[in-house]
Amino acid sequence: MKEQRPLRIALTKGRLEKDTVGLLEKMGYDCTQVREKGRRLILPVGDTIEVVLAKAADVITYVENGVCDLGVVGKDTIIEMNGKFFELCDLGFGRCRFALAGKKGDDFYSGTHVRTIATKYPTVTRNFFEKKNMDVEIVKIEGSVELAPLLGLSHAIVDIVETGTTLKENGLEVFEYICPISARLIANMVSLKLRQTEIEELIAKIEKNLSAGNAV
Amino acid sequence: MNRFDLITPEGTRDLLFEECAAVKSVEGRLLKMFSDRGYSEVTTPGLEFYDVFDSKSRYFPQESMYKLVDNRSRLMVVRPDTTMPIARMTATRLKDRALPIRLCYSQSVFRNRPGMRGRRDEIRQTGIELIGAGTKRAELEVLSMALDSLRSFRTGGSRLELGHIGFFKAFLSEFDSDTVEEIRSLIEYKNYPALDDLLSEFPQSADRDALKHLPRLFGGTEVFDKAAAIAKGNSAALAALEDLKKTYGVLSGMMEKGSITIDLGLVNRMDYYTGIVMKGYVEGFGEAVLSGGRYDNLLADFGLDVPAVGFAVNTDSVARAEMKTEPPVLRSADTLVFWEDGYEAEALSLAGKLTAEGRTVETAVCDDKESAVRYAAEHGMKLYTLPGEVQ
Numbered sequence: 001m002k003e004q005r006p007l008r009i010a011l012t013k014g015r016l017e018k019d020t021v022g023l024l025e026k027m028g029y030d031c032t033q034v035r036e037k038g039r040r041l042i043l044p045v046g047d048t049i050e051v052v053l054a055k056a057a058d059v060i061t062y063v064e065n066g067v068c069d070l071g072v073v074g075k076d077t078i079i080e081m082n083g084k085f086f087e088l089c090d091l092g093f094g095r096c097r098f099a100l101a102g103k104k105g106d107d108f109y110s111g112t113h114v115r116t117i118a119t120k121y122p123t124v125t126r127n128f129f130e131k132k133n134m135d136v137e138i139v140k141i142e143g144s145v146e147l148a149p150l151l152g153l154s155h156a157i158v159d160i161v162e163t164g165t166t167l168k169e170n171g172l173e174v175f176e177y178i179c180p181i182s183a184r185l186i187a188n189m190v191s192l193k194l195r196q197t198e199i200e201e202l203i204a205k206i207e208k209n210l211s212a213g214n215a216v
Numbered sequence: 217m218n219r220f221d222l223i224t225p226e227g228t229r230d231l232l233f234e235e236c237a238a239v240k241s242v243e244g245r246l247l248k249m250f251s252d253r254g255y256s257e258v259t260t261p262g263l264e265f266y267d268v269f270d271s272k273s274r275y276f277p278q279e280s281m282y283k284l285v286d287n288r289s290r291l292m293v294v295r296p297d298t299t300m301p302i303a304r305m306t307a308t309r310l311k312d313r314a315l316p317i318r319l320c321y322s323q324s325v326f327r328n329r330p331g332m333r334g335r336r337d338e339i340r341q342t343g344i345e346l347i348g349a350g351t352k353r354a355e356l357e358v359l360s361m362a363l364d365s366l367r368s369f370r371t372g373g374s375r376l377e378l379g380h381i382g383f384f385k386a387f388l389s390e391f392d393s394d395t396v397e398e399i400r401s402l403i404e405y406k407n408y409p410a411l412d413d414l415l416s417e418f419p420q421s422a423d424r425d426a427l428k429h430l431p432r433l434f435g436g437t438e439v440f441d442k443a444a445a446i447a448k449g450n451s452a453a454l455a456a457l458e459d460l461k462k463t464y465g466v467l468s469g470m471m472e473k474g475s476i477t478i479d480l481g482l483v484n485r486m487d488y489y490t491g492i493v494m495k496g497y498v499e500g501f502g503e504a505v506l507s508g509g510r511y512d513n514l515l516a517d518f519g520l521d522v523p524a525v526g527f528a529v530n531t532d533s534v535a536r537a538e539m540k541t542e543p544p545v546l547r548s549a550d551t552l553v554f555w556e557d558g559y560e561a562e563a564l565s566l567a568g569k570l571t572a573e574g575r576t577v578e579t580a581v582c583d584d585k586e587s588a589v590r591y592a593a594e595h596g597m598k599l600y601t602l603p604g605e606v607q
Contacts, residue, residue, distance in 0.1 A: 066502015084503075086406035184409075190497045190504065192406070193477065194375060196435055 006050040007198055010059040010068040012077075016183050017053060019093040020072045024049075027205050048198070057081055060186070069191035070199065075181040076160055080123045086187040089203055092210055094183035098124055100176045101167055102149050102156035108175045118148030119158040128158065128178050146170045227329060227337025237544040238535035239340060243322050245368050246342045246529060253361060255320035255344050260301035262324075266291040268304055271517060280327050282337075294326040299526060300514070302345055307518035315348030315522060322531070336532065343508070343528030347515065350523035352462065355492055355510060358525045359467055362494055362506055363476070365527075369534050370542040372499035375475055377434075378464060379482030381489045381509070382456030383443070384430060387423040399427060403481050406431040422449065434479035437464075443480055456491075463492060488514065494527060501537040505530050547576055552597045554580040554588035559602040566600060 011017045021031045024045060033043045034051050043051045052068055056077040063071040064083045071085075074094055078087065098121070102108055108115070116137045119125045129136045141148055141157075146166060148154040160181065161167065161174060185206065192199055224230060231239060247257065266283065269276045282294040295301060298321050310317055322342040329335050344361060346354050359378075366374040384403070388396050395414075402411040408431060415424050426446045433443050440461050447453035460478070468476050482493045489509040496506030508527025515522050538544075551570055555563035567577045578597070580588040585601065592599035 064502070084405070087410070088406060088408055090409035187406075188502050190502050193377060193434070193479070193497055194373075194499065196477075 006044065006048055007070065007195065007202070008050045008052060008068045010052045010054050010062045010071040012056045012059050012073050013053050016072055016074065016094050019183065023091070023206065023209060026209050060085070063186050063188050066188045066190055069188055069195060071186045072183055073186060075184055076121065078184060080121045082123060084189060086189055086192055087184050088187055089185035089206060091183040091185055096160050096162040096181050098158065098178035098181060099161040099174045100156055100158055100178060101161065101172050101174045104171050104173045108156055115156065116154040117156055117158055118145050118154035120145060121158060124178065125158040146172060227335065233546055234539065234544055235535070237546060238539050239531055241544055242531045242534045242538065243342050246365055247320065247322055249361070249364060249368065250320035250344050255318040257320050258302065258305070259321060259323055260295065260298060260305060262295055263292050264295055264301055266293050268300055269293060269296060280329070282326050282328050296327055297325050298323060298341060298343065298528065299345060303514050304518050306347055307515055307520035311520050316354065317347040319347065320344045340531045341528040342531050343526060345524055345526035347524040348522040350512060355463060355525055356466055358527060359463065359494065360470060362496060362508065362527050363467060363471055365506060365529055366496045366498070369498055369538060371537045372541055374496065374498045375477060377477050377479050377482065377495045377497065378460060379479050379493045380456045380460040380491060381483060381486055381493055382491055383453050383480050384483045384486065386450050386453035386456060387426045390421065390423055400483050400486055403431045403483050406481060431481040434477065434481055436477055439478045439480065460492065498534060498537045500540050501533050503533060505533040549576045549578040550597055551575045551577045551600065552580055552588060552592045553577060553600045554585060555602040563602045566602065
């Protein structure tokens, strides 16, 4: 085969990006360019890796279509997008949970009315209530979902909860946890096969560093 | 109200010039190769009854099919696959034919996929089915043709990957069907962490531990030793492995090192495939471009209990990869024929004669000779005028 481009990893901008860069540095990669990126979006890490910065959902799209070989993205986005790729590794950072929450003291499950749920994650919400055989009305919200029950738009919300502080400060509480979330390393289904050695070596290094990190 | 009279539906597209030529070139090369090996081309209807695709072993999720109703209110689908219509056709119209039957096809299938993800809903597929032969020889014929197909693609490189669904199925006896589907899906997507978590809920057993390792069993010949160690004592798994190893041995003799690999985690459509499964990849395209395998139970579903093996190539995908390395060169006319009034018949038959000499000929559609001369000069064409001389 022809000479290959560097292994391209799409990172979810923001916290997951910082955590991944930290991990790559621990593994001995030079991430200066990513730390001093300015407004650039494609950045070299050593000679063998290229980092692409993208929004969470776009990380999946790029990996699925094979223009990036690997990606780091939260399980929340994976469940919501539901695409075709390999999910190779739980990176352990970015930990939080999906939860059903509403006004403190409300009894969500009592009564026969159809509930309205506000969320940024309609697929997660639909799947959760389908498993309970409950018909709900889902309202897609883009920003602070906590507003919806406070303003009387919805009976509850489905959202990511990390510490629960935002909920508490707004008089809301968790009714039920749906599932845990953390950052995942995903791979394009063809890249893993055509560049197996490179990717497996990288994963082995990651796993070594993760277990070392947990031991501390 | 919005009108949609100037655009195509999501997931479909017009193919113009180079793109069209690239797809047709791939299809043409494949069909020629298939026909050279004794496969006869068939086509099946674009619309089929829903029932053709509605059974567990044929398994197409209903939300993935485009549906409509006919004038008697019966549910129909726009063909989501070609193998099942071919099975239907073989089990009815070809049931009395001497076996084996070698068929090939080149037509589009339609899948209703979530939009805006860069995927196509109309997928052009060219493939073969070898029906009525359960032997290793039949498999080798089909697999070697898959290899030849991959080698004929004008892309940076290609890879044929083999698996065996029997290996996976050999470890499932202690799980119920819902769990099996969950395990299968996690193995298909190599979701190591979730597979570990799921299997850890079950009591320790040889089968459970084998399944944990299964998605990692991919690569070159070293996979056979690892797999044999994991399958120790499981005769069904070892038999599947032995079968795969034999096939791999023959095929790798046909091809340079590294072009054939193994993935025992190829477990897509487990209700459909019954033995060897394959996928083909080309450099520069993020999805498999070829897939297939042995499906010995499908024909029985339509009432003719005979084994079968086949594969299909996604020709659009190959064409897209080929466009990056070797875009097709379009043929443009090199000759113009102009006639004065009264010379129509002579001029038009001259155009035909010139094409027979290998020229690409346009006839002038303008009424005056000056325009024809200008047009020929602008396009670098040789001009023939009647009556008169070659210019």
